Amino acid sequence: MTVGATNMNEQFVGYSSQGRAALDPDKPDFCSITHFTGFSTSDDGTSAATPIAAGVVALMKKAKPSLTQDEAKAALKATAKGIGLVGFDQHSGAGIIRAKAAYDVVAVPAE
Known part of the structure; x- marks a missing residue:
């Protein structure tokens, strides 16, 4: 998965990763939010956006442990x-x- 970055106003950030990827010509797959304050005065770029996307995938895996990368x-x-x-x-x-x-x-519905 490739992750691009947008700011809190949902605008594409110009330095965000884009272009052909090694395994897929379409990059990024999707974007996540960047430019928010966290551990430093400015968390920005794909270095901030990618961990957010990874956290979402982790929650998805918690909901469905058998979830594959392609499904996610x-x-x-x-x-x-x-x-x-x-x-x-x-x-x-x-x-x-x-x-x-x-x-x-x-999410797998509870039985």
């Missing part, structure tokens, strides 16, 4: 909030991940 990626892409062109675009991929929506897609 598909759920994140399918539920992303588009901010660019409809479908994939070179700046934001499928859009900004929506954690709750992706979680709900993979």
